[in-house]
Structure formats: structure tokens, C-alpha cells
Amino acid sequence: VIEMLRKIPMVTVDGEDNIQVNGSSSFKVYVNNKPNQMMSKNPKEVLKSMPANSIKKIEVITNPGPKYDAEGVGGILNIITHGQGIEGYTATFSGNVNNRGAGGNAYATVKSGKLTMSGNYNYSYSSSPRSYSGGSRKTIGNLTDSSSDIENEGWSDGNDSFQYGTLEASYEIDTLRLLTASFDLWGDSYKSNSERGVIATSPLTHNQLYRYNTVGNSKSSYTSVYGSIDYQRSFSVEDRLLTLSYRIATEPDKADSYTNYQDMQAAEGWEDVVQRLKNQRYDNNENTTEHTFQVDYTTPFSKIHTLETGLKYILRNNTSEDDRYEQLALNAGDYTYDTEHSSHYKHRNDIFAAYLGYGLKYKKLSAKLGMRYEHTLQDVEYKLGRGDDFTKHFNDFVPSASIGYKLAQSSNLRLGYDMRIYRPGIWYLNPYIDDTTPTNIRQGNSFLDSENNHSLSLRYSNFTSKFNINLTLLYGFTKNSIESVTKLIPDTQIPGLKNPTGKDVLYTTYENIGHVEGTSLTAYINWNATKNTRIYMNNRLSYTDMNDGGTLRNHGWNLYAYGGAQQTLPKDWRLSFNIYAMTPRVTLQGRSSSYSSYTLSIQKSWLKKRLNLTLSATNFLKKYKYYNSTMDDSYFHSDNWSKSDIQRFSLSISYRIGELKASVKKAERTISNDDVKGGGNNSGGSNE
Numbered sequence: 001v002i003e004m005l006r007k008i009p010m011v012t013v014d015g016e017d018n019i020q021v022n023g024s025s026s027f028k029v030y031v032n033n034k035p036n037q038m039m040s041k042n043p044k045e046v047l048k049s050m051p052a053n054s055i056k057k058i059e060v061i062t063n064p065g066p067k068y069d070a071e072g073v074g075g076i077l078n079i080i081t082h083g084q085g086i087e088g089y090t091a092t093f094s095g096n097v098n099n100r101g102a103g104g105n106a107y108a109t110v111k112s113g114k115l116t117m118s119g120n121y122n123y124s125y126s127s128s129p130r131s132y133s134g135g136s137r138k139t140i141g142n143l144t145d146s147s148s149d150i151e152n153e154g155w156s157d158g159n160d161s162f163q164y165g166t167l168e169a170s171y172e173i174d175t176l177r178l179l180t181a182s183f184d185l186w187g188d189s190y191k192s193n194s195e196r197g198v199i200a201t202s203p204l205t206h207n208q209l210y211r212y213n214t215v216g217n218s219k220s221s222y223t224s225v226y227g228s229i230d231y232q233r234s235f236s237v238e239d240r241l242l243t244l245s246y247r248i249a250t251e252p253d254k255a256d257s258y259t260n261y262q263d264m265q266a267a268e269g270w271e272d273v274v275q276r277l278k279n280q281r282y283d284n285n286e287n288t289t290e291h292t293f294q295v296d297y298t299t300p301f302s303k304i305h306t307l308e309t310g311l312k313y314i315l316r317n318n319t320s321e322d323d324r325y326e327q328l329a330l331n332a333g334d335y336t337y338d339t340e341h342s343s344h345y346k347h348r349n350d351i352f353a354a355y356l357g358y359g360l361k362y363k364k365l366s367a368k369l370g371m372r373y374e375h376t377l378q379d380v381e382y383k384l385g386r387g388d389d390f391t392k393h394f395n396d397f398v399p400s401a402s403i404g405y406k407l408a409q410s411s412n413l414r415l416g417y418d419m420r421i422y423r424p425g426i427w428y429l430n431p432y433i434d435d436t437t438p439t440n441i442r443q444g445n446s447f448l449d450s451e452n453n454h455s456l457s458l459r460y461s462n463f464t465s466k467f468n469i470n471l472t473l474l475y476g477f478t479k480n481s482i483e484s485v486t487k488l489i490p491d492t493q494i495p496g497l498k499n500p501t502g503k504d505v506l507y508t509t510y511e512n513i514g515h516v517e518g519t520s521l522t523a524y525i526n527w528n529a530t531k532n533t534r535i536y537m538n539n540r541l542s543y544t545d546m547n548d549g550g551t552l553r554n555h556g557w558n559l560y561a562y563g564g565a566q567q568t569l570p571k572d573w574r575l576s577f578n579i580y581a582m583t584p585r586v587t588l589q590g591r592s593s594s595y596s597s598y599t600l601s602i603q604k605s606w607l608k609k610r611l612n613l614t615l616s617a618t619n620f621l622k623k624y625k626y627y628n629s630t631m632d633d634s635y636f637h638s639d640n641w642s643k644s645d646i647q648r649f650s651l652s653i654s655y656r657i658g659e660l661k662a663s664v665k666k667a668e669r670t671i672s673n674d675d676v677k678g679g680g681n682n683s684g685g686s687n688e
Contacts, residue, residue, distance in 0.1 A: 008058055008524075008538065011077070021060060021077055030078040056080045094654030099647070101126030101159075108658075114172045123163040128192075130157040135640035137439075137506065139203050139488065142635070145269075146490065146503050149203050150439050154196030154214075162188045178232040186224040193217045197263075198439065200270075210266040210273050214437075218257030225250050239306070240299040247292040255284040259436045261329040272501040273438065279327040280436060281335050290316040306359035311352075318347040318425075322385075322432040340498050343385030343432045345446075349423075350377040364406040372398040376423070380446055386496040387431050387446055394450060396421055411462040418455050424448040424482055428510050433496055440506045441494060449512050453478045468526040474519065481514030483588050485548070488636040506636070513548040514588060537563035544586045551634055556586040572605040584629075590638075593627035597646065610656045618648040 005011045011021055021027035059078040091108035103124030110117055134153035164186040171179045194216045200209040228247040234240070258281050264274040296310040322343045325335035357370035376394040380387075402416035430444035455476035462469050486508040491500040494507055520542035527535045540560040547553035564578035581596040601616035619625070625646040631638040 004055060004058060008060060011060060028076050030076055090656060090658035092654060092656040094652065096650060096652035098650030100129065115169065117167070117169045119165070119167050121163070121165040123161070125159070125161045127159040128157055129645040130155050131642060131644040133640070133642040135638060137636055137638045139504065139636055143203050145204075147203050148200040148209055148504060150198065150200050152196055152198045154194060156192055156194035158190060158192030160188065160190045176234045179230070180232070181229045182227070184224070184226040187221065189219070189221040191217075191219045200439070208267060209270045210264075212264040212274060212277060213262045214259055215262060216257065216259045218255065220253070220255040222253050223251065237299065241297070243296045245294040245296075249288075249290050251288045253286045255282070257282045264329065270503075273503060276499045276501065277329050277438060279329050281325040281327075282436070283323040283325070285321045286319065288316065288318045290314055304360060304362045308357040308359070309355065311354050314349070314351040316349040316351070318349070320345055320347070320430055322430065338498075339384070340496070341433055343387070343430070344383035345385070345387065345431070346381045346383065347429060348377070348379040351375070366404040368400070368402045370400045374398065380429075385431065396450070410464050412460070414459045416457050416459070418457070420453045420455075421450050422453065422482065423450040424510070428482065433494070435497065438505065440508070441491070441497070442508045443494075445510045448482055448510060449480065451478055451481045451512065453481075466528050468524075470524040472522040474522070477517045479515055480512045481516050482510055482512060483514035483548070484508060485511050485513065486589060486631060486633065488633060514546055515549055516544065516546045518542060518544040532568040534566040537561070546586065546588050548588065552588055554586050554588055554590070556591070557583070558585045559583045572609065574603040576601050589633060590629060590631035592629050595627070612654050614652045616650050619646040620649070623647050
């Protein structure tokens with residue numbers, strides 16, 4: 001699926017598989033038109049595990065309009081899996097194997113009278129070969145006896161198993177009434193091992209201050225269970241619809257990790273640093289449970305006008321239990337519970353929303369206007385650990401507007417304005433102090449506010465059987481964006497930190513300080529050079545300027561280029577080659593690495609394309625790739641590097657049986673919860 005996303009307009013994926021939609025890492029992920037919070041929260045991890053042959057197409061919705069929740073700056077990534085919209089009785093079975101793992105998939109659709117059902121199940125296992133990483137942190141500016149320079153180097157590896165299943169059904173009560181239901185189960189588990197060595201030296205004398213090694217292992221799991229039911233009422237007036245919907249979802253996440261310290265040494269005056277190193281066990285349990293009720297009504301009038309309106313209510317409860325246990329380093333004794341560094345809290349969101357939208361279609365002109373109102377009650381209650389209970393109320397008015405003109409039969413021009421909000425999820429708010437690496441401490445911020453993003457876009461599209469082009473010019477700005485901020489400070493300034501030493505450490509948290517402006521030009525081009533030859537590209541050039549309103553500021557250009565060619569050969573052979581590259585991307589305090597990759601694949605079909613075999617090779621000329629990134633502040637400079645195995649060789653096979661005669665019908669309106677901050681076929685995707 002990651003490789004699919006690189007071909008889709010308005011989507012960019014870097015070499016570490018970090019995904020951006022419309023130039024933003026704030027976007028929502030839907031599966032079959034329904035939001036999937038697990039995928040929104042962990043898009044890179046989940047989509048890397050999802051095989052491409054389970055996907056029918058991927059849609060990008062960059063101007064969602066008032067009927068969608070206002071969350072998600074970049075827009076919506078809607079993944080349509082097989083089994084959705086397939087017309088009839090059919091079943092397909094597929095399997096794949098590569099140098100990192102294997103997987104399989106099965107889906108089927110069957111119809112009996114007025115009832116139509118479809119099912120889909122997928123399982124995959126993959127290993128992450130050992131990768132290597134390291135870095136340095138240099139203190140600059142005011143150097144004191146408590147200052148230090150840090151060097152680190154280590155390795156990590158792991159394995160991942162992913163599975164999901166879906167069951168969908170529709171029942172046509174009569175020609176005007178439709179009842180639909182769906183059930184989805186997603187699960188992902190990951191295990192990892194790591195080792196790392198740390199050495200600290202004095203920036204004044206360059207003498208060694210202390211050193212230690214860490215040995216870690218962890219296991220984690222993410223689960224999502226969804227159920228929904230929709231009732232759709234049509235009327236004698238064409239396109240007039242009333243939809244009543246209910247949705248229930250629960251998403252339990254678990255993580256259990258161990259960190260042991262070895263080979264500890266310290267110079268005089270720095271003993272307190274290694275003395276506070278204790279073996280740690282971290283046990284985390286998080287869960288989000290929500291109930292959603294929604295009603296939508298749309299009606300045309302006077303032939304060229306459309307009115308849509310609706311109400312929505314979400315009851316969402318988030319819980320987090322972070323338990324830490326300690327054991328004296330180099331000691332085989334029992335772990336003891338660390339109350340001071342453990343945290344239990346509840347985060348409740350009640351959201352009421354109402355929207356009104358108007359649409360116009362007159363000859364070659366089309367227009368949409370909309371307004372959405374959202375009231376949010378946020379209630380946080382601490383059961384254990386540092387933090388004060390608090391309650392907040394948010395009122396957001398979210399306008400949207402667009403106007404389009406049909407230049408020719410297959411050519412369109414559209415100008416649009418959109419506002420999106422971005423609420424911090426539980427993983428941003430969690431106040432748990434992670435000091436597993438005592439020189440690099442991380443913590444969430446439970447006082448974050450939602451961020452507001454405004455964007456203005458001009459889009460031109462021309463689609464013909466020979467040549468397709470989609471050009472988008474976008475300007476956007478955010479005044480209170482949520483940014484990860486790292487500072488070099490004495491650890492005595494970190495509230496709640498146990499046994500501080502007074503020495504300088506890196507402290508990372510999230511703050512509403514970002515002022516971000518960006519302009520981008522995206523170009524998607526598909527050229528069917530001949531009936532058997534297809535050439536395509538998906539490029540994005542952007543300029544970003546960001547600052548914290550104080551001393552931090554960064555700006556620069558970024559180019560994302562993806563392209564490829566596909567050649568159909570005699571006797572149902574098909575050959576394709578894809579390549580992409582990306583220049584370093586600007587962050588508030590530094591720059592990410594540049595990336596490049598390429599893939600060659602060949603496919604053979606038999607039995608009227610019911611049986612398909614595909615062989616592919618990625619980065620087959622070089623096994624390892626080096627990545628570098630930087631981070632700066634007034635008081636430090638940090639360089640980080642990694643070395644990863646980027647080669648991949650795979651074999652996949654699929655076989656389809658049955659005839660196509662029916663489809664699982666869908667209510668045209670259904671519940672889509674896309675209000676929490678997270679992150680197609682081979683011809684690409686669609687965008688709106």
C-alpha cells in the first residue's frame with residue numbers, strides 16, 4: 001500500500017515511509033468510507049503491513065466540505081478494499097512471499113434475494129532486518145561544567161504481524177428503503193530488540209564524563225473493532241435522501257517494554273548521572289471507545305440547486321494507564337512499582353456538530369458553500385500521577401467554499417477555500433515522562449489546544465483516454481500548529497522528574513507554538529503513449545516557512561518526484577518500473593534526510609486473467625541506504641544518521657473464481673469520524 005500511495009496525486013511518502021497528504025502529516029484515514037482511528041494514529045506502521053492486492057483503489061479528499069468532521073489539516077485518505085462494490089458472486093484468494101515475510105488474503109461476495117453480503121480477511125507477517133543508527137549532540141553557546149557532548153550508536157530489529165477482517169451486508173427493504181451494516185476488526189502486533197552505546201564528553205576539556213550501554217526489547221499491539229448500521233430513505237424526488245446512522249468503535253492498544261543498563265562508568269562529579277540509571281519495565285494500556293449518532297438530509301430544488309444538512313453527536317472516552325517498574329541496574333532482583341513516574345488518566349470528548357451546505361450546478365458552472373459548527377467538551381481526570389483535572393469547551397465555526405468551471409468536455413478548473421481543525425489525540429496529551437534515555441527525555445502535553453488551518457487551492461484537471469493531468473496550486477497557513485519542540489535544559493527544570501542531577505539534557509514535548517505558511521504546486525500526469533504503454537508521474541514542489549514566534553525559525557524548498565512506466569507485452573505479460581526521489585524536508589528545528597528508491601516488477605496472467613503471478617525487486621543494486629537529519633537550537637546542534645536494509649524481493653499469486661452479478665449496496669451518507677490528529681489500483685487514485 002505504501003508503494004501505491006506514491007502514485008497518488010496530493011500524497012507524498014518519504015524513504016522512511018512517513019506519509020503526507022496535501023503537504024501535511026495531519027490527515028485522516030478512512031477504510032471503505034468509514035474512519036479508522038488506528039490507521040490515522042499509526043498510518044505508516046499499519047499501511048506498511050497491508051498488502052496491495054487487498055486494495056481496490058485509494059481516494060484523496062482535500063476539500064471535504066461541511067458534512068465531514070472538521071479535523072485533519074491535509075484532508076482524508078479513503079482506502080477502498082476489495083469486496084466493496086464488486087458486482088456479484090465472486091471469490092478471490094491470494095498469497096505473497098518476500099525476503100522479509102509472507103501473507104495471504106481472501107474475499108468473497110454473495111447475493112441471496114434482497115440480501116447481499118461480502119467478507120474479506122487478510123494476514124501478513126514481516127520481519128524488520130537489523131538496522132543501524134547513531135548521532136551526536138553538541139552543546140553550543142554558554143558552556144559550563146554541567147555541559148556535555150553526547151555520541152550514541154546502536155542497532156535494532158523486529159517483526160510484525162498484521163491482520164484484518166471485514167463483513168458487510170445490505171438489505172433492500174423495498175425500492176426506497178435500504179438497510180446496511182458492517183463489522184471491521186483490525187489488529188497489529190510488533191516485537192523489537194535493540195542495543196545502544198552512549199558516551200558523554202566535556203565540550204571544555206574533551207575528557208570522558210560517563211558512558212553506558214542499553215539493551216532493550218518490547219512488544220506492542222494495536223486493535224480496532226468497529227460496527228455500524230445505516231438506514232437510508234429515498235423519495236420520489238430524485239437524489240432526495242434521509243439517512244440515520246449509528247456507529248460503535250473501540251481501540252485498545254498495549255505495549256510492554258524492558259530497558260536494561262550495562263557497562264556504566266562515570267568521572268568524578270558525574271556519578272549521579274549513572275546512579276539514576278535503573279532497569280525499567282514500561283507497561284502501557286490505552287483505549288478509545290466511542291458511540292456516534294448521526295442524521296443527514298439532502299434534497300435538490302429548482303433543478304440546479306442542492307441543500308444538505310445534518311446533526312452529529314460523538315461520545316468518546318479515552319483512557320491511558322502508563323505503569324513503570326524499576327530494578328537496580330546490574331541487579332537480578334525484583335522490579336518495584338514506580339508511582340512517581342506512572343500515570344493513569346481519562347480524557348473524555350463529547351462533540352456536537354451541525355452543518356449546512358448549498359450546491360449549485362448551472363451549465364458549465366458549479367459551486368459549493370458550507371458552514372459547520374462543532375462544540376467540544378474536553379474533560380481530563382488524573383487517577384494517578386502528575387497533573388490537575390480540568391475541563392475545556394471549544395466552539396469552532398468551520399466554513400468552506402469552492403467554485404468550478406467546465407472549460408471543455410474533459411477539462412475543469414476549480415477554486416476552493418477550506419478550514420480544518422486538528423485536535424490532539426491521547427498520544428499527544430499523555431503526560432507520562434519517558435526518561436529511558438536519560439539524556440533525551442520526552443513527555444506529552446495535556447494542555448494542548450486544537451490547531452486551525454486555512455487553505456486556498458486552485459486546481460486544473462484534464463482527463464482523456466490518452467492523457468490525464470491534474471495540477472494543484474495550494475497556499476495554506478496555521479497560526480497555532482502543534483509542533484514537537486526540543487530544548488537543551490537542566491533536568492531540574494522538568495516538573496515531576498525523579499532524582500534530577502542538574503545536568504543539561506534534551507527535553508522534547510508538544511506545544512501550540514507553530515506559525516506555518518506554505519505554498520505548493522502538485523502535478524499528476526498520466527500518458528497512455530500507446531495502447532500497451534503507460535507513463536506516469538506524481539511530483540510536488542513546495543516552500544515552507546515556519547517559526548515559533550520567538551527564536552526558532554526555519555524555511556526552505558522541498559521536491560518530491562515519483563515516476564514510472566508500464567508496458568503490456570504479448571500473452572498477458574506486463575512489465576513496470578517505478579522510481580522516486582525526495583529532497584530534505586524542513587522541520588521547525590532542522591531538516592530530514594533526502595531519499596530515493598526504485599522498483600522493477602513483472603506480471604503474468606493466465607485463464608483470462610483469473611490467475612496472476614507477480615515478481616518484483618526493490619533497490620536490487622544496493623542493500624543499505626544511509627539517512628541523515630539535523631536539529632538545532634540556540635544551545636545545541638544535533639546530527640542523526642541511520643543505515644537500513646532497503647532491498648526487497650517478492651512473489652505474489654492470486655486466483656479468482658465465480659461470476660459477477662451482485663453488489664453490496666451502501667448508504668450514500670454514513671458516519672465518518674475524522675476529528676483526531678494522527679498520520680488504489682496501479683493507475684493511481686482520485687481526489688476531490
